[in-house]
Amino acid sequence: MDTDVLIAGAGPVGLTAAAELRRQGVACLVIDRLPARLPYAKAVGVQPRTLEIWDRMGMVRAALEVAVPLRGQLMYANGVEQARFELRLPPEVPYVFAALPQYETERIIEEHLARFGTGIERSTELLGFTQDEDGVVSRIVTASGARQEVRSRFLIGCDGAHSTVRKGLGLSFEGGAFPQEYMLADVEVDWDLPQGYGVRAMHHDADGHVDDVLVCVPLPGDRRYRMSMLVPPELSTSGEGTSPDSVAHGLEGGRAPRIEHIQTVLDRLAPQPTTASAMRWSSVFRISHRLVDRYSVGRVFVAGDAAHIHPPTGAQGMNTGIQDAYNLAWKLALALEGGAHPQLLDSYDAERRPVGEEVVGRTVKHASEGIRATSDNITTVMLREAQLLIAYPGSPLVAADDAGPGGGGSGSPAPGPGDRAPDCRGLVAGVAAVPLRLYDLLRDRGHVLVLYADSAHSLIACREAAATVHRLAAGKVAAFVVARNGSAAEASGGQVDADGRHLPVYRDGATEFERLYCVEDPAAFLIRPDGYLGARLSPLTGAGAPTALSEALGRVFRAP
Numbered sequence: 358m359d360t361d362v363l364i365a366g367a368g369p370v371g372l373t374a375a376a377e378l379r380r381q382g383v384a385c386l387v388i389d390r391l392p393a394r395l396p397y398a399k400a401v402g403v404q405p406r407t408l409e410i411w412d413r414m415g416m417v418r419a420a421l422e423v424a425v426p427l428r429g430q431l432m433y434a435n436g437v438e439q440a441r442f443e444l445r446l447p448p449e450v451p452y453v454f455a456a457l458p459q460y461e462t463e464r465i466i467e468e469h470l471a472r473f474g475t476g477i478e479r480s481t482e483l484l485g486f487t488q489d490e491d492g493v494v495s496r497i498v499t500a501s502g503a504r505q506e507v508r509s510r511f512l513i514g515c516d517g518a519h520s521t522v523r524k525g526l527g528l529s530f531e532g533g534a535f536p537q538e539y540m541l542a543d544v545e546v547d548w549d550l551p552q553g554y555g556v557r558a559m560h561h562d563a564d565g566h567v568d569d570v571l572v573c574v575p576l577p578g579d580r581r582y583r584m585s586m587l588v589p590p591e592l593s594t595s596g597e598g599t600s601p602d603s604v605a606h607g608l609e610g611g612r613a614p615r616i617e618h619i620q621t622v623l624d625r626l627a628p629q630p631t632t633a634s635a636m637r638w639s640s641v642f643r644i645s646h647r648l649v650d651r652y653s654v655g656r657v658f659v660a661g662d663a664a665h666i667h668p669p670t671g672a673q674g675m676n677t678g679i680q681d682a683y684n685l686a687w688k689l690a691l692a693l694e695g696g697a698h699p700q701l702l703d704s705y706d707a708e709r710r711p712v713g714e715e716v717v718g719r720t721v722k723h724a725s726e727g728i729r730a731t732s733d734n735i736t737t738v739m740l741r742e743a744q745l746l747i748a749y750p751g752s753p754l755v756a757a758d759d760a761g762p763g764g765g766g767s768g769s770p771a772p773g774p775g776d777r778a779p780d781c782r783g784l785v786a787g788v789a790a791v792p793l794r795l796y797d798l799l800r801d802r803g804h805v806l807v808l809y810a811d812s813a814h815s816l817i818a819c820r821e822a823a824a825t826v827h828r829l830a831a832g833k834v835a836a837f838v839v840a841r842n843g844s845a846a847e848a849s850g851g852q853v854d855a856d857g858r859h860l861p862v863y864r865d866g867a868t869e870f871e872r873l874y875c876v877e878d879p880a881a882f883l884i885r886p887d888g889y890l891g892a893r894l895s896p897l898t899g900a901g902a903p904t905a906l907s908e909a910l911g912r913v914f915r916a917p
Contacts, residue, residue, distance in 0.1 A: 360386040361693050363495050363509040365483040365522055367391075369400070369459065370661030370678035371515030372466035377414060377686035379473035381803070383693055386507060387475065388497060390482040394467070397638050398458035398543045398583045401574050402427070402672020406744035408452035409780075410683050413888060415801045416469040417452075423461055425577050427454040428553035433628050435560055446739055449873060451780050451796060454743065456575050458543075458583075459675065483521050486512055488656050511689055512657045515682065518645070520663035526654045532647030532717070535668070538588040540614040542639040545581045546623070548631040552580075558626040571626040574672075581635075585669075586622040588614075592641050614639040644668045646721045648713055652706040658685055665713035667720040676744055677716050680887075681709050687803070687886035696833055696915050700753065708749045749775035754891060754912050771875035773893050778884045779874070783867025784839065792866055798837060799884060804891070804913070806836040807882045808860075809870070813845035815879040816862075818897035822881050823860050825903050830914045834883075837861040839870045883909055 362378055364371045367389035375385045403424060411417040432440040444454045467477065480500035487494050493512040498504050514522020523530065550556065553575055560569035573582040592614060619633045649664045661678025685705050691697040719741075740746050749755065755774035772779060784793045799805055806826050808819035816838065823836040840846035840862055847864040865871055874882065880895035892909035896902060 358492060358510055359507045360384045360509045362386070362511045362513060362689060363388070363493065363507055364513045364515060365389075365495075365520075366515035366517060366661075366663070367394075367463070367467070367477045367479075368515060368517070368661070368678075369462050369466060369675050370682045371513070372463060372470060373410075373679045374513055374515060374660065374682035374686050375475060376416070376466055376470045376473070377683055378690055379470060379475050380414060380801075381687070381690035383690050385475055386478065386509070387470075388478045388481040388483065390480065392480045392500075394460055394463050396460050397640070398460070398576060399541075400459045400462070400669075400672065400675035401456050401576060401583050402676070403455040403457050403462065404672065404676040404742070404744045405446060405450055405452040405454060406747065406777075407676045407679050408455065409796070409888060410679065412451070412796055413800055413886070414469070414683075416465065419465045419468070420455070420457060420462075423465075423577060424455040424457040425575055426553055427456050427555065427575065428551075430555040430557060431550065431628070433556070433558040433626075436558075436628070438628070441554075442735075444739060446743060446745075447736075449780055449782065449869060450743070450745065451794065456577070458576060461577075462675070483516065485521070486525055486657070488512070493656050510656065510693060513682075513685065514657070514659040514663045515661050515678070517662045518647075518666050520659060522657060523649060523659050523663050526651075526657055526659070528654070528659070529650045530647045531650070532645060532666075534643055534645040538593055538641060538643050539585050540588045540592060540618065540639060540641050542584050542614060542616075542619045542633075543576065543581070543637040544584060544616070544619055544633045545579065545635040546627075546631045546633055547580065548627065548629040550628065556582075556628065558628060560626060569622075569626060571622055584619065584622075586619075586626075588641055589618055589621070592618070614641065646717050648717050649710075652681075652710050652713075653702070658705065660685060660709075664710075665717055667717040670720045673716050673720055673742075673744070677713065680712075680744070680747070683887050684709055691803075691833075691913070696830075698911065698913055698915055701913060704752055704754050708752050708754075711751075712747055745777060748777065749889060751775070754885075756892075756908070756912070771893075772873075772890055774890050776890050778882065778888050778890050781865075781867075781869035781873050783865065783869050785864040785866040786861070793863070795839075795870065798863070799888070802835050803886045804830070804834040805884045806834055807884060808836065808838045808897070809841075809874070809876045809880045809882070810838050810846040810862075811841040811844050811877075811879055815897070816840075816846050818879050818902070819881075820860060822894075822897055822902070822906060823858075825906050826910065827858065829907055829910050829917060831917075833914060834910070837863065839863050839865050841871060842866055842868050881906065885913075 361384040364375050364387045367387050375387045378385050429443040482498050484496040492508055492510050495507045514520050556573040558571040559567045562568045572585045576583055616636045646667045652664055660681035688701050752775050780794055780796045782794050810816050810819050819838050826834045842865045879897040883891040885891045894905050
């Protein structure tokens with residue numbers, strides 16, 4: 358093999374897959390047909406869930422230094438303010454909504470990838486591929502024009518809406534396109550609207566229908582925005598067709614709007630008189646919505662726009678693709694190491710395709726009816742837009758009965774198997790002078806077994822569970838204890854012995870773990886590398902406890 362994984366496409370999705378694979382020691386080759394990173398603010402919204410993933414990868418700090426917070430949205434109709442929505446999340450969520458130009462996102466991930474000695478083979482294009490039981494042979498053309506073959510164990514297509522990988526697999530890409538055409542522009546304005554707020558200004562005709570719209574998303578800089586608006590007739594691309602290969606997804610050449618096109622729309626719709634300046638780029642685009650029928654065939658996978666495209670409403674696209682890549686990367690790393698259950702890679706399609714289907718359906722609905730076109734309360738809407746409600750309860754990697762009495766399940770506040778593992782604050786260790794977050798303890802790790810103890814006696818059960826994990830998945834699962842605040846379990850000196858190994862103990866000083874994980878008795882939580890619960894196990898004692906833990910591990914890891 359020339360490499361373990363060949364990744365076609367060096368956008369945010371391909372770079373995320375490469376960075377996580379390299380972090381786990383997997384050899385990668387990343388190719389991209391473009392000679393350099395594009396300086397365009399295409400995807401600009403970064404969701405809190407994506408920031409959590411970057412935290413787990415150890416690269417969130419670089420994003421925090423350049424991103425700007427999105428505080429809310431101002432809504433106008435016919436020049437009159439209609440509403441002001443605040444983007445608020447529960448206090449235990451560690452990150453807020455953010456805006457970051459796509460070229461900055463790519464720079465951050467690319468620099469993180471370079472720490473592992475891996476770069477991008479630019480001006481290099483995938484021409485086609487074949488696969489067999491042992492690997493994939495990809496035909497590429499390099500920057501020099503030389504044609505080569507690359508043999509890899511796996512191939513990931515992160516090569517966009519016109520994906521060569523998707524076409525090579527013969528996958529369908531069903532959907533459609535909206536008739537409206539839009540233009541994008543990255544400009545500065547001189548209005549005095551509050552910073553950090555997006556602007557949506559509409560005009561309603563005599564019948565109450567929206568016939569004109571302006572959407573502005575804040576960007577880093579002084580009153581800088583990525584604006585979108587209806588295209589004027591002289592820039593229209595109508596009549597070019599709506600098949601997957603005829604609708605341009607992204608930037609189009611030859612029809613770039615000029616600053617006067619943007620100013621004309623601002624004169625019609627801006628909430629205040631304002632002048633646009635410092636235009637960095639502009640483009641005409643159309644909105645499509647499509648979903649692939651399968652996310653993988655054999656040793657070849659698709660992710661991001663190669664698998665799903667949809668309206669940009671709510672900034673769901675890039676973030677969904679990044680999470681595709683992260684979900685796949687940890688599974689590929691485990692499979693290449695040889696420790697994975699034989700069907701582990703099948704769970705990528707089982708988990709991520711339903712997410713893509715939901716996002717496509719929701720964003721299409723929001724594009725036509727508005728983001729509030731739902732009966733959900735505003736908190737639920739915000740959590741969903743933040744991608745914090747994504748869950749895998751039907752995944753083959755979890756079992757419904759893992760939750761135990763009162764844990765997880767529909768309508769329960771307790772996180773159960775397949776749910777996102779919440780962060781919590783106030784964990785106290787013996788040598789740490791300040792309280793820690795749970796995510797601090799999960800950072801830069803793979804699977805982690807978090808054990809909850811409510812007494813000194815329950816530490817015995819935690820110790821036995823840790824020993825079981827070591828026996829069944831030695832070196833693949835870390836473990837530590839969170840002890841109830843005020844219980845005898847916290848008086849352990851910060852660690853206990855578990856079959857000859859130290860088992861760290863942290864005190865739940867703020868009782869947030871107890872509250873957010875809804876625990877009253879000793880329990881175990883198997884947290885996956887992507888921050889989702891693989892299992893919730895309670896009780897920890899009794900004849901069935903070791904069996905339940907071994908079954909949970911057995912759905913991910915190959916039996917020793």
